[in-house]
Amino acid sequence: MKPGVGIFGFTGCAGCQLEILNLEDILLDLPSVVDIINFRMAKSENLDGPLDISFVEGSIMKYQVGELKKIRKNSKILVAIGSCACYGGVQYLQNFIEKPWKIVYNDKKMKYASPDTKSLSSYVKVDYSLPGCPIDKEEFVDFLKSVLLGRKPKMKSYPICVECKLRENDCLLEKGTICLGPVTVAGCNSKCPNNNYACEGCRGPVEEANISSQAELMKEKGIDPVDLIRRFRMFTSGAKEFQEAKA
């Protein structure tokens, strides 16, 4: 029997689910190794379960908690995909702000409640996390292969800098830009620095990230501490380590 897979989306931009559809050639082979039981974005007939693996994208708003719990109940393995599912995503920034709709709609009374958005693990047990904004397609495929072969998927325990150095990119940190490469978990093959763009930490903190030393280093380079905090609060402001960053 092929393992049953579900791919779900909550609050986010749907980019991670799309990345799965963007697998192109591999996509056509997927049905020969897994049974896609539920993938609302890609097919019309979808079942609740049972599911061997669920990939869940997006952050969770309060009214979505029940739906998420149902998926958890029906799944052997639940995987959070993307920064929204892992850390609450860019919209987590909203949790730092009061009554956003007031400013938006000139106090006109709207029917809907205040948004409140959190990561999956705030509500259910998450077995694995594939972070990134969006997820890395290759990392997703590697992960799936491991699970299908019955191996325990290996999560990266080193920072982006390792990948970046291997590609012999010029160090953006040394040029004095706020690059979060040293504290961000690898797995994207340093896509942004490869394009001459500083790492924005979208994959979240690496194990034992030394945030304070990064802050020191940036200060030495003359970076405004407020800018540094701002950088930590971008796509993964829900990550505890980044949230607690002090400058």
Added chain:
Amino acid sequence: MKTITIDPITRLEGHGKISIFLDSKGDVENTYLQIPELRGFERFCQGRRAEEMPQITSRICGVCPVAHHFASTKALDDAFNVEPTSAAKKLRELMYCGYMTYDHILHFYYLAAPDFVVGPDAPPEKRNVLGVIEKAGLEIGKEVIKHRAYGQKITAILGGKATHPVCGLPGGVSKGLSMEEVKEIENMGKSCVEFAKFSLKLFDDIVLKNKNYVDLILSDPYTLKTYNMGLVDKNNKVNFYDGKIRVTDQQGKEFLKFDVKDYYKNIAEHVEEWSYIKFPYLKGIGWKGFKDGKESGIYRVGPLGRLNAADGMSTPLADKEYKKMYETLEGRPVNSTLAFHWARLIELLYAAERTMELIKDAEITSKNIRNPVGEPGEGFGVIEAARGTLIHHYKLDKNGLIDKANLIVATTNNAGAINMSIRDAAKDVIKKGKINDGLLNMVEMAFRAYDPCFACATHTLPGGMPLEVSIYDSNKKLYRSIKRL
């Protein structure tokens, strides 16, 4: 008259919800398209470094991140008083053509084609991309996937990644092109031109040669006589990346032509309490409710809006197809909502031809890709997203932080028209309380032609959109609810 506020509006997220209200006779009185979620982008952008905006706003949408990325970058050029280098502009536009290619292929083949190729009355389980491949053949399916991937690859070569790219900087781009990359893009671009020609022929064979489809396209419930809007170049030809915003009237005559800096003099937004989406309209005409015609300020954007607002295409093959569409559908403007699909394919051809023009440009490998920025101020950026005109407007403080941000998103521009199209389609299928079984799909077809992106989540691929239709009787009591996931 309502004036536009520079206060942040907010990008919407969530599934489409349509409420249909019946009168005492059981006929349709009104319909409401609601978007009940809010993510709050413009608000949490306040106080951010302006340079972060192309990254933050691209997260609004996983389907069209490139559009936000560059609308934002262009607003930054303006806000930092810097003109990008000529090579940088070309690199941006080249990357943009890659995005248009993959996005238009996605919409036509995955979302729209099931209705036309498989048929609007086919059972829902057949009305998806697999049904399309079944009918058109596996070889065609492979071509579709291949060329969508080409669009993505072109975007990724320049942007580092296709989804949420890192490329635009105020005054330029972060990276240039190598000779090998030029070769690679050229090969893909060539193939895309052929594929776009093939797609138009497919449309011709399957849709235009079928009288039933042509009748459907020209039928009343799918016709709206609104104003049209789109970016045009100096010759009034369609341009995705740059130009002036042009509005044409119901006769196809130029009604307005303005620089994005003047958008708030020309566009205002109407708020309805039942939806998070705002309804923009032409300020000079005014908000007259959900009505079409010369007296109502509602306008349409997107592929058909763009073609209607322009005098032609700047590339030869696409221009020929442009003329053919207007000859076939009895002159400009075309007011048939379903002609959005045809216009989209003409634009697919234009994107491919334009890719070839740009990649052959001697300047495309130039290393002069960025100009230094000036003092921070106010900035406006406009671009044609696949779904229509997209405007970013920022006010920066003296430290270069975002003081205020306002975004007018492509789908928002179409919100009024979409609401009307849904109403007209519903009126056609619901009579005396009798609900035709084809209701859901007929309503969906009206909705789908615009390629709405209320949320990327609503941007469902094959088959049904997550859509809930609730029908209420004259006492506002729920009469019937149909949900399709």
